[in-house]
Amino acid sequence: MSTRCTCAETCQQAGSVPRRSLSCTTCTRTTGGSESTKTVGTMVSRRCAITGALSAFVVSHGVFLLLSKVVAAKPADQSVSRTIRWGLLVDVTKCTEGCSSCVDACREEHGWTGFGRPATDPQWIRKLFLKDRATGYAVSLPIMCQHCEFPPCVDVCPTGASFRRADGIVLVDRHICIGCRYCMMACPYNARSFVHETPRNQQPHTPRGKGCVESCTLCAHRIDHDRPLACVERCTELGHQALLFGNLNDPRSDISQRLASYASVRVRPDLRTNPGIYYQGL
Amino acid sequence: MRSDDDWGLSRLLVVFLVIINCMAPAVTKAGDKMGPLIPKGKGERCVEETGFMRRNHMELLKHQRDETLYKGIRTKRHSLQECIACHTVLGPNGRPVTIASPEHFCNVCHAYVAVTPDCFMCHASTPGSSDPLPSGDSNEGK
Numbered sequence: 001m002s003t004r005c006t007c008a009e010t011c012q013q014a015g016s017v018p019r020r021s022l023s024c025t026t027c028t029r030t031t032g033g034s035e036s037t038k039t040v041g042t043m044v045s046r047r048c049a050i051t052g053a054l055s056a057f058v059v060s061h062g063v064f065l066l067l068s069k070v071v072a073a074k075p076a077d078q079s080v081s082r083t084i085r086w087g088l089l090v091d092v093t094k095c096t097e098g099c100s101s102c103v104d105a106c107r108e109e110h111g112w113t114g115f116g117r118p119a120t121d122p123q124w125i126r127k128l129f130l131k132d133r134a135t136g137y138a139v140s141l142p143i144m145c146q147h148c149e150f151p152p153c154v155d156v157c158p159t160g161a162s163f164r165r166a167d168g169i170v171l172v173d174r175h176i177c178i179g180c181r182y183c184m185m186a187c188p189y190n191a192r193s194f195v196h197e198t199p200r201n202q203q204p205h206t207p208r209g210k211g212c213v214e215s216c217t218l219c220a221h222r223i224d225h226d227r228p229l230a231c232v233e234r235c236t237e238l239g240h241q242a243l244l245f246g247n248l249n250d251p252r253s254d255i256s257q258r259l260a261s262y263a264s265v266r267v268r269p270d271l272r273t274n275p276g277i278y279y280q281g282l
Numbered sequence: 283m284r285s286d287d288d289w290g291l292s293r294l295l296v297v298f299l300v301i302i303n304c305m306a307p308a309v310t311k312a313g314d315k316m317g318p319l320i321p322k323g324k325g326e327r328c329v330e331e332t333g334f335m336r337r338n339h340m341e342l343l344k345h346q347r348d349e350t351l352y353k354g355i356r357t358k359r360h361s362l363q364e365c366i367a368c369h370t371v372l373g374p375n376g377r378p379v380t381i382a383s384p385e386h387f388c389n390v391c392h393a394y395v396a397v398t399p400d401c402f403m404c405h406a407s408t409p410g411s412s413d414p415l416p417s418g419d420s421n422e423g424k
Contacts, residue, residue: 074354076355076356076357076358077355077357078355079353079354079355080353080354163352165352165353165354166353167354171351173351173352174404175347175351199404201406202404202405202406203406204363204366204405204406204408204409204410205363207404207405207406208404209400209403209404210403212404220354221356223354224354224356225356
């Protein structure tokens with residue numbers, strides 16, 4: 001967890017490098033429009049130390065409340081907007097080692113069943129097991145595309161196929177993906193897969209084809225219809241409640257409330273990708 | 283001088299019209315015999331006027347594709363999934379044929395005019411593809 005904070009005014013007590021944030025979800029100054037790339041040159045994101053930022057968060061919370069609109073279900077003919085930043089919170093303490101139901105749900109939803117060849121089979125989400133050798137404390141957690149605000153995969157894509165939707169979902173436009181796999185190399189989370197073999201029996205809502213790179217879409221097709229993500233749905237159905245999905249830009253959303261009340265981390269914050277996936281209990 | 287010119291032009295036009303008139307029935311007849319036999323979609327009419335669809339379906343699809351991917355717009359009208367849902371052709375086994383079949387709606391004309399869009403390399407060519415299809419009857423692009 002980095003202690004570097006970029007909310008220039010609010011988080012200086014964290015002993016951080018004060019920098020203006022691009023999409024700081026706590027700073028009222030920068031959240032509203034989030035026309036970030038135009039207003040700020042430095043590609044730095046907020047990484048508030050939870051301790052330092054907490055008070056700032058509470059302060060700015062009230063103002064932000066006034067600014068944010070109630071997010072209702074998006075009508076099918078309307079464009080996604082920057083007022084939303086989708087995020088996912090993984091409660092690692094509730095994620096059990098033997099369970100892979102989120103992975104199974106994803107596989108069923110998107111049909112990325114492999115061919116029993118782990119080296120080349122696609123994998124949109126996987127379970128990770130970590131153990132602190134000193135203490136023996138072991139955790140298991142799912143890892144997938146972290147839907148970064150500054151996605152390295154988008155930076156390196158030569159065709160523009162890798163892109164970030166206004167609401168924060170990082171996707172591959174497979175109509176223009178040439179399969180060069182630069183994005184796979186660039187991704188610090190090892191979240192993307194290349195389709196090595198001809199997929200069969202694709203789901204109508206998830207087209208997949210050989211020669212393209214693919215990864216977690218945060219179930220964009222479900223989000224657009226206001227349905228829960230496949231992994232979240234399964235995890236909740238089974239009563240594990242380890243996954244919480246919501247709008248990070250809305251301080252009243254469950255996810256924002258939880259993030260505000262309990263410490264969380266993101267994977268490799270030092271890379272300043274500002275992921276939309278948070279982990280608690282890690 | 284001037285009226286002479288006009289007369290010549292009109293004469294040419296008449297001759298031209300007569301020729302066209304003689305040819306027209308022949309063309310239609312040939313078209314009936316040789317053109318692709320296009321399976322009819324479900325319902326009364328297509329999402330746009332039929333003639334327009336014949337000429338412009340690819341533009342509609344391309345537009346819809348970008349709207350959906352980049353803006354998350356998921357209107358049904360020009361969605362490829364909906365085309366497939368409405369334009370299913372049932373095979374001898376009573377199940378919708380896949381793109382592997384020459385009878386698939388999106389194949390009939392394309393085979394005739396020799397275009398091979400690769401859409402069904404990725405997109406399901408039948409309304410639901412969840413249950414496995416017998417081998418050789420896959421959604422593999424052609």
